[in-house]
Amino acid sequence: MDSARMRVVLFGATGMVGQGVLRECLLDPGVERVLAVGRRTTGQKHAKLTELAHGDFSDFSQAERDLTGYDACFFCLGVTSIGMSEADYRRVTYDATVAAAKVLAAKNPGMTFVYVSGSGTDSTGKGRSMWARVKGQTENALFQLPFKAAYMFRPGYIQPLHGIASRTALYRIPYALVGWTYPFWKAILPAMVTTTEQMGKAMIAVARNGAPKRLLENRDINAL
Numbered sequence: 001m002d003s004a005r006m007r008v009v010l011f012g013a014t015g016m017v018g019q020g021v022l023r024e025c026l027l028d029p030g031v032e033r034v035l036a037v038g039r040r041t042t043g044q045k046h047a048k049l050t051e052l053a054h055g056d057f058s059d060f061s062q063a064e065r066d067l068t069g070y071d072a073c074f075f076c077l078g079v080t081s082i083g084m085s086e087a088d089y090r091r092v093t094y095d096a097t098v099a100a101a102k103v104l105a106a107k108n109p110g111m112t113f114v115y116v117s118g119s120g121t122d123s124t125g126k127g128r129s130m131w132a133r134v135k136g137q138t139e140n141a142l143f144q145l146p147f148k149a150a151y152m153f154r155p156g157y158i159q160p161l162h163g164i165a166s167r168t169a170l171y172r173i174p175y176a177l178v179g180w181t182y183p184f185w186k187a188i189l190p191a192m193v194t195t196t197e198q199m200g201k202a203m204i205a206v207a208r209n210g211a212p213k214r215l216l217e218n219r220d221i222n223a224l
Contacts, residue, residue: 006208007033007070011100012077013042017116017155019164020196021074021203022049028204035070037063037100038077057096060103067100068107072207075100075115081131089131094138105145112207113147115139116199119156119192119218143214151206155199156192156218164196194221 008025012018013036025031026046034049036042041051052066060067075097081089097115104111117135125137139152202224206216211224 005032006030006072006204007035008207009035009037009067009070009073009104011037011073011075012116014038014040015076015078016160016164017078017158017196017199018074018076020160020162021076021200023162023164024197024200024204025074030208031204035066037067058091058099060100064103064107067103070104070108070111072112072114072203073101073104073108074203074207075113078116081134086130086134090134090137093131093134094141097138098141101142101145101147105147109146110148112210113142113145113150114203114206115142115150115152117152117154119154121152121154123215139215149210150214151211152215153199153203153221154215154217155194155221157194158199159193159195161195161197192218194218198222 008031010018010022010025013022022034022036022042022044025034026048031048035052036049037052037054039053039055039057041053052063054060054063077096079089079092101113104113115138117139120129120132121139122129122132122136123139125133125140127133127136142150142152198221202221205224211220213220
């Protein structure tokens with residue numbers, strides 16, 4: 001891939017991780033263009049940024065032309081499973097991700113797909129934890145698609161930087177309460193914590209240069 005001309009599709013740019021990834025993409029001189037896909041726009045203005053508001057995340061067939069001509073996809077869209085049935089969580093987590101990925105794989109055979117999963121994801125897709133099981137099934141489905149390469153990021157605790165905040169009220173309070181302790185946790189448990197900045201830089205590095213393995217845990221993300 002010509003690093004000076006990398007074109008990126010970003011899902012979930014309004015979420016905490018997505019905001020961090022978008023920031024790093026816009027700052028990276030090797031990223032030529034970013035298409036942010038979401039149910040609503042980010043409200044940001046930048047010469048490299050194009051936005052696509054898409055209402056139906058179960059069907060991307062009408063957006064095929066918009067999703068063609070890209071080198072990498074950073075899929076940061078996700079929701080908490082708290083209070084959700086497995087059917088509803090699967091609809092948002094598995095169905096939406098695979099619907100988008102199938103179109104992207106068909107239209108961009110040279111694409112690298114990077115999916116934000118989570119620490120503790122169940123690769124068997126059969127475990128007792130609902131969220132881990134569905135995430136594992138999603139990872140496995142992505143590996144079956146004909147991308148140039150697919151990588152699953154499994155971060156632990158993610159510290160938001162540069163004014164970024166979670167859109168989920170349930171998360172904002174804990175982040176506000178414990179965020180100041182991040183340097184302490186980084187010092188004693190460096191393999192368990194990362195930042196939105198590191199996530200963004202690691203995704204770009206993987207899209208540009210690849211990685212030695214397909215499942216990247218927190219320690220691997222921080223090493224990129």
